[in-house]
Amino acid sequence: MKTQQFKQLLKRYLDESASKAERYIVDIWYHSFDRDHSGIVPGIENSSIEYETGQRILSKIQTSNHRKGWYSWQTLRVACSILLISTVSLFFLLKPKDHSGQTAVIFKTLPGQTKKILLRDSSVVWLNANSTLEIAASYSEKNRSVKLSGEAYFEVTHDPQKPFFVAAGPLTTKVLGTTFNVRAYPASRFSKITLLTGKVWVTVKAPGKRTGGVILTPNQTLQYDLLSHHAKTQNKESSIDQKAWTTGKLIFDDTSMDEVKEILKESYGLNMQVISKKLNSRRISGEFRLDDQPEYIIKTLCKLIHAKYTINGKTIYIQSK
Structure with a gap:
């Protein structure tokens, strides 16, 4: 605008x-x-x-x-x-019309940026880096629906008369009042919904079909593969690390190399290329600050997997020692 x-x-x-x-x-x-x-x-x-x-x-x-x-x-x-x-x-744009025919509000963040958004019903959304949140003009009057591309952490105010809906690609999450994290970047193969408190109902709209829905309970994650169109749930002792980025922390907890690449790209705008194929199967655990220098993070990660790196502009090349 x-x-x-x-x-x-x-x-x-x-x-x-x-x-x-x-x-x-x-x-x-x-x-x-x-x-x-x-x-x-x-x-x-x-x-x-x-x-x-x-x-x-x-x-x-x-x-x-x-x-x-x-x-x-x-x-x-x-x-x-x-x-x-x-x-x-x-820091926000106007979209001419949303699905209801009314003007929508769109919030955007750039790589390395996060944004805290207070909605009209006192629900809070933390929008992670390189993400977009679209809020319908009719929000809280007729319904509570938002559309997400990227990652966001939600603290939803309880209202049994008006469920809260988050549409993120093929996934739609329905809640009454709870806290949960949604990660659904367009360039990522996997979309994830992690529940911290309360209960949510997730439906998946795959090409040519729609699932009956999955109920998530605290510390459960639903992961959806956009290539195979397969969804699975995972249980963890604690999911608190899923909201760590809202407090300036970057936590890897047995994280796949592909997801590490995505996080570094979204958080710092870095393109990490793993030259040695055997390193692609490695999983990473470690804790950093989002304001740490990117090269410090790369250097530490390479120590963990016994690798070396070279930097060319915004591209990081990783290979075995």
């Missing part, structure tokens, strides 16, 4: 001429900011115009949600700055 378009949208919001879908877009954009926004819009000075405009936006959102004291002055400055400064880049 271009900055000028968004400025016009905010103007309609303040003039009370915005449609219900447009009001929702402003609400979800405003709610998505964390409490600490220092540095999001650098170089913007306080002004009475910013303060007045911010107060008007805040007043309308508080009135519609009956939730006072939620936003900080930093958040007001962000809202006003985007309204007044035409050079600010927005």
Whole structure:
């Protein structure tokens, strides 16, 4: 969405001429900011115009949600700055129409970026690197449905009257209120859904058929092979490592080499090429920080599998010693 378009949208919001879908877009954009926004819009000075405009936006959102004291002055400055400064880049886009014919909100992250998104019903979504989340304009009014490409961790507010649906490729997850992680990158052969708490119902729509569904209980993972169209469930003692990336950790727990390649590509934009075929069967265990230098991670991984590496730009070549 271009900055000028968004400025016009905010103007309609303040003039009370915005449609219900447009009001929702402003609400979800405003709610998505964390409490600490220092540095999001650098170089913007306080002004009475910013303060007045911010107060008007805040007043309308508080009135519609009956939730006072939620936003900080930093958040007001962000809202006003985007309204007044035409050079600010927005972190979400508008898609002309969703499946219901209404405007949808789309959040995107780049490699190495994560984003915390607060939905209208107080559910929280952590969007991992190089991922896209599409939220229907009718979210929470008629249904609670989102569409994911990439990886996200969900903390869903319980509402037995409105189940929460996540569509990710051929997988659709239905929940009432729970915490779970979905990994479904388009370039990956495998899609995974891991349940941490509660219970979810997963259906798979394979070419020419649709499964009856699988119920997952805590610490279970459903893995779907997009090539063979085969789904299987796995049990673990704990699935807490599945949400480690939301706290800045990178954990490999008996992880296949193919998945290690995918994670390094999504997190750092690196293309890892394993030259020695026998290394492709190795599995990796280890813990890092997402802000660790990529070469440090590569060097450590090579020590674990007794390999050596060379770097050419964004491509890492791994081979046996």
